[in-house]
Amino acid sequence: MPAVIANNLTKQYGKKKDIVQALKGISFEVEQGELFGIIGPDGAGKTSLFRILTTLLLPDGGSASVDGLDVVKDFKAIRHRVGYMPGRFSLYQDLTIEENLEFFATIFNTTIKENYDLIKDIYQQIEPFKDRRAGKLSGGMKQKLALSCALIHKPSVLFLDEPTTGVDAVSRKEFWEMLRSLKKQGITILVSTPYMDEASLCDRVALMQNGEILSVDSPEGVIASFKQPLVAVKNDNMLQLLNDLQQFEGAQDAYPFGEYHHVVLKNGYTGPAVADYLRQHHYEHAAVQTIKADIEDCFIALMKSEKH
Numbered sequence: 001m002p003a004v005i006a007n008n009l010t011k012q013y014g015k016k017k018d019i020v021q022a023l024k025g026i027s028f029e030v031e032q033g034e035l036f037g038i039i040g041p042d043g044a045g046k047t048s049l050f051r052i053l054t055t056l057l058l059p060d061g062g063s064a065s066v067d068g069l070d071v072v073k074d075f076k077a078i079r080h081r082v083g084y085m086p087g088r089f090s091l092y093q094d095l096t097i098e099e100n101l102e103f104f105a106t107i108f109n110t111t112i113k114e115n116y117d118l119i120k121d122i123y124q125q126i127e128p129f130k131d132r133r134a135g136k137l138s139g140g141m142k143q144k145l146a147l148s149c150a151l152i153h154k155p156s157v158l159f160l161d162e163p164t165t166g167v168d169a170v171s172r173k174e175f176w177e178m179l180r181s182l183k184k185q186g187i188t189i190l191v192s193t194p195y196m197d198e199a200s201l202c203d204r205v206a207l208m209q210n211g212e213i214l215s216v217d218s219p220e221g222v223i224a225s226f227k228q229p230l231v232a233v234k235n236d237n238m239l240q241l242l243n244d245l246q247q248f249e250g251a252q253d254a255y256p257f258g259e260y261h262h263v264v265l266k267n268g269y270t271g272p273a274v275a276d277y278l279r280q281h282h283y284e285h286a287a288v289q290t291i292k293a294d295i296e297d298c299f300i301a302l303m304k305s306e307k308h
């Protein structure tokens with residue numbers, strides 16, 4: 001039995017002229033023990049989806065189950081089985097680290113001691129500061145405390161809504177390592193993120209945009225679906241270069257990518273054709289390299305093809 005099943009979920013906000021269709025019929029399944037990513041920009045509908053699956057919001061249509069339990073009918077039972085780390089900091093700022101953790105343990109009728117093993121690796125990193133108020137912690141420490149609190153009742157499915165947003169690169173990396181070790185303990189994890197590069201750290205990812213899921217696949221599967229030739233181009237005047245690349249008849253798309261511009265070529269065009277075009281436009285020293293698509297290139301292509 002899959003750990004999570006979403007079947008044609010819909011959700012809208014507002015009335016009449018101001019209606020926002022936040023979820024437009026979302027369907028997917030997450031297997032037990034999977035680390036499943038939901039990647040999408042702000043406003044894609046990730047929070048609405050997580051709030052429905054954690055029984056904090058009712059869907060307008062469709063159905064969903066977690067651990068075989070229905071999110072509407074069996075909401076009470078589900079609440080004991082899921083851990084939820086909301087996007088915004090959810091802890092009590094005036095309580096200390098230890099008091100926050102005790103509070104969450106008490107609501108679930110358990111104790112820190114009882115489930116210490118599960119949170120040990122994470123909690124030990126902040127335990128030396130256990131008397132510090134949550135409001136006075138750094139972003140990375142808050143994140144570790146919030147994760148400990150979401151885990152303290154030993155959930156079988158963990159929902160993490162944008163846990164790495166606004167967190168520095170080192171803490172982001174550490175956080176993903178923590179998730180991989182939680183996965184080894186058999187916990188199913190759904191994690192949402194706006195960062196496309198985090199997709200490659202998941203077992204499978206769903207790409208979400210405007211209330212719809214555009215694809216569900218393994219990171220390798222997403223990359224394999226990219227069939228167009230791709231080149232990376234660099235020169236001194238990157239802004240002018242981008243404009244010129246976008247005018248190239250063989251370019252299907254051109255966009256900034258780190259210190260390069262990536263150009264997706266129409267079939268039949270190759271790197272040397274791009275180099276010729278640039279020479280004709282007086283770029284004597286532009287570096288043009290044929291490259292393999294990265295997961296971000298694949299998502300950009302999927303999102304743009306959906307928009308058209």
Ligand SMILES: Nc1ncnc2c1ncn2[C@@H]1O[C@H](COP(=O)(O)OP(=O)(O)OP(=O)(O)O)[C@@H](O)[C@H]1O
Nearest residue numbers: 013014020022040041042043044045046047048049
């Ligand atoms: N309570 C609400 N009332 C009106 N519109 C809402 C409400 N909550 C969300 N929305 C709208 O629904 C859409 C989806 O929002 P949601 O928060 O689910 O997306 P998200 O992917 O989590 O984005 P974010 O990271 O910005 O929270 C957005 O257009 C948002 O403005």
